Amino acid sequence: MRESEFLLRIRPYLYEKEGLVSSADEDCAVIAEGQAFRLYTVDALVEDIHFKWSYFTPYALGFKLAAVNLSDIAAMGGIPEWALLTLGFPEPPRGDFIEGFYRGLVEGLSRFGARLVGGDTVRSPVFWAALFLSGRTENPILRKGASPGDLIYVSRSLGASAAALRYFLSGEEPPEFLRKAHLFPEPEISLGRLLSEKALASAMMDVSDGLLLDLSKLCRTSEVGAEIEEVPVAPGATEEEALSGGEDYALIFTVPKEKERFLLESVDRPLYRLGKIISQKEKIYLYGRPVAPEGFDHFELG
Amino acid sequence: MRESEFLLRIRPYLYEKEGLVSSADEDCAVIAEGQAFRLYTVDALVEDIHFKWSYFTPYALGFKLAAVNLSDIAAMGGIPEWALLTLGFPEPPRGDFIEGFYRGLVEGLSRFGARLVGGDTVRSPVFWAALFLSGRTENPILRKGASPGDLIYVSRSLGASAAALRYFLSGEEPPEFLRKAHLFPEPEISLGRLLSEKALASAMMDVSDGLLLDLSKLCRTSEVGAEIEEVPVAPGATEEEALSGGEDYALIFTVPKEKERFLLESVDRPLYRLGKIISQKEKIYLYGRPVAPEGFDHFELG
Numbered sequence: 001m002r003e004s005e006f007l008l009r010i011r012p013y014l015y016e017k018e019g020l021v022s023s024a025d026e027d028c029a030v031i032a033e034g035q036a037f038r039l040y041t042v043d044a045l046v047e048d049i050h051f052k053w054s055y056f057t058p059y060a061l062g063f064k065l066a067a068v069n070l071s072d073i074a075a076m077g078g079i080p081e082w083a084l085l086t087l088g089f090p091e092p093p094r095g096d097f098i099e100g101f102y103r104g105l106v107e108g109l110s111r112f113g114a115r116l117v118g119g120d121t122v123r124s125p126v127f128w129a130a131l132f133l134s135g136r137t138e139n140p141i142l143r144k145g146a147s148p149g150d151l152i153y154v155s156r157s158l159g160a161s162a163a164a165l166r167y168f169l170s171g172e173e174p175p176e177f178l179r180k181a182h183l184f185p186e187p188e189i190s191l192g193r194l195l196s197e198k199a200l201a202s203a204m205m206d207v208s209d210g211l212l213l214d215l216s217k218l219c220r221t222s223e224v225g226a227e228i229e230e231v232p233v234a235p236g237a238t239e240e241e242a243l244s245g246g247e248d249y250a251l252i253f254t255v256p257k258e259k260e261r262f263l264l265e266s267v268d269r270p271l272y273r274l275g276k277i278i279s280q281k282e283k284i285y286l287y288g289r290p291v292a293p294e295g296f297d298h299f300e301l302g
Numbered sequence: 303m304r305e306s307e308f309l310l311r312i313r314p315y316l317y318e319k320e321g322l323v324s325s326a327d328e329d330c331a332v333i334a335e336g337q338a339f340r341l342y343t344v345d346a347l348v349e350d351i352h353f354k355w356s357y358f359t360p361y362a363l364g365f366k367l368a369a370v371n372l373s374d375i376a377a378m379g380g381i382p383e384w385a386l387l388t389l390g391f392p393e394p395p396r397g398d399f400i401e402g403f404y405r406g407l408v409e410g411l412s413r414f415g416a417r418l419v420g421g422d423t424v425r426s427p428v429f430w431a432a433l434f435l436s437g438r439t440e441n442p443i444l445r446k447g448a449s450p451g452d453l454i455y456v457s458r459s460l461g462a463s464a465a466a467l468r469y470f471l472s473g474e475e476p477p478e479f480l481r482k483a484h485l486f487p488e489p490e491i492s493l494g495r496l497l498s499e500k501a502l503a504s505a506m507m508d509v510s511d512g513l514l515l516d517l518s519k520l521c522r523t524s525e526v527g528a529e530i531e532e533v534p535v536a537p538g539a540t541e542e543e544a545l546s547g548g549e550d551y552a553l554i555f556t557v558p559k560e561k562e563r564f565l566l567e568s569v570d571r572p573l574y575r576l577g578k579i580i581s582q583k584e585k586i587y588l589y590g591r592p593v594a595p596e597g598f599d600h601f602e603l604g
Contacts, residue, residue, distance in 0.1 A: 029384065
């Protein structure tokens with residue numbers, strides 16, 4: 001069963017209220033409160049499914065868990081606030097495992113002003129960690145909102161994290177640039193804030209499961225399609241890794257044509273234009289040819 | 303390693319701010335916001351550690367997970383609001399497993415006005431479920447706050463859940479009253495609200511790990527001790543199960559002597575007086591004899 005089928009089945013149980021509560025199909029639950037919106041997200045990492053201890057230290061894993069959740073808040077244009085950790089682990093932790101993991105988590109969170117305020121710890125046959133993170137924003141940018149003609153941008157080159165994983169899984173040490181992209185991905189909090197404050201993006205999400213798969217989700221929610229003409233491939237990565245590797249934690253967003261100049265004037269760093277939104281629902285064209293989205297399905301069962 | 307040792311080790315990583323943010327030693331993280339307080343809690347259930355499928359249906363497990371988290375909100379005198387579920391499971395779910403679990407969860411939550419608004423689902427070698435729940439209150443009742451002379455009350459008789467587990471683990475079907483206490487425990491949301499609104503309790507928590515263990519936690523945080531003179535044992539349970547069984551999800555709270563009459567006039571249901579708070583720090587006396595707290599350590603490793 002793929003994640004998309006699962007999401008269809010649980011959808012009836014998620015509470016939504018037009019304009020007040022968005023939950024399904026978004027990076028965070030979005031809840032209107034007065035003039036602002038509250039953002040809630042959870043993400044989990046499971047040993048041997050999402051990572052292996054052969055290339056992760058406890059510190060790096062705590063730091064990455066923070067980054068993965070912060071990226072969801074970034075994808076809504078939010079300011080991160082409060083975190084709670086649920087930890088399951090199998091045996092008396094060795095040495096400074098606990099201190100290493102918590103130090104990584106808290107350092108990762110506090111770089112963006114987020115604070116760990118609670119949690120629950122349980123015994124489990126296998127190690128897993130689930131983080132809750134809250135945030136707030138006055139202008140949440142949803143996946144819904146892209147219109148035909150909007151330009152598609154991504155905040156950095158893609159594929160570095162997947163390339164690092166290729167090294168790790170073959171037992172080799174990747175070059176530092178790739179290693180850092182996989183172990184210490186950078187959440188795009190400040191870019192997300194800028195796009196939200198200046199109302200520059202019509203739709204946005206983060207690239208966690210691979211460019212093609214994530215773009216197809218954005219298109220499905222917005223009821224549009226996309227034409228990709230250029231793909232920014234990270235140095236050391238293959239184009240396949242850039243298209244479908246996942247765990248990039250870049251932001252992908254759409255910009256109305258008339259706002260493009262204002263966008264490029266407002267952001268003092270490179271941004272990468274991929275192509276544009278088209279009206280054909282859920283169709284993705286890559287260099288003119290239709291493609292079926294593939295990526296890392298964190299969920300895929302059986 | 304026991305939970306208490308673990309909590310000592312992670313304490314340096316939890317953010318606290320006098321009067322504004324309480325996190326360690328409480329049932330929920332408590333965060334001041336304007337004139338009110340926001341409550342955040344997480345709880346997890348792991349297959350074969352906290353339950354077995356031999357006596358739980360997916361529906362009952364979803365319902366219980368809701369109850370466990372609702373009980374934490376009740377223990378602060380809060381109104382539950384928003385929930386996010388993180389689910390890890392090992393194989394393609396059979397039949398209507400997903401629908402059963404989510405239906406139980408959502409029905410459990412919605413009885414008290416709480417709504418499921420998001421989550422994350424991942425593959426895992428073993429089934430586990432972690433629920434985040436938020437709430438709010440104008441007057442949070444902390445574990446800290448009990449003073450010598452305060453009377454100790456519990457909201458219902460104890461041990462029924464542990465008694466049911468005794469039946470389940472020996473392969474027998476327990477009597478309905480016990481079965482319900484274990485599978486469908488009742489969170490004390492309305493009593494918690496009343497105690498908060500009328501400022502009747504000086505300290506409060508829920509009984510999840512057993513009366514003696516939980517009372518000793520309340521005493522440690524309040525820097526006091528306790529004398530127990532009466533223990534309300536649930537029909538069908540042993541006194542040992544009432545003292546140390548756990549998973550009761552009753553409220554245990556302390557009441558200043560001068561408020562006792564107002565308490566009993568305000569609550570139109572039976573309450574059980576256990577004894578009183580004494581000044582000897584962390585000393586618990588049962589029928590005049592000092593006892594070492596024992597209970598279910600959900601966490602205990604190795």
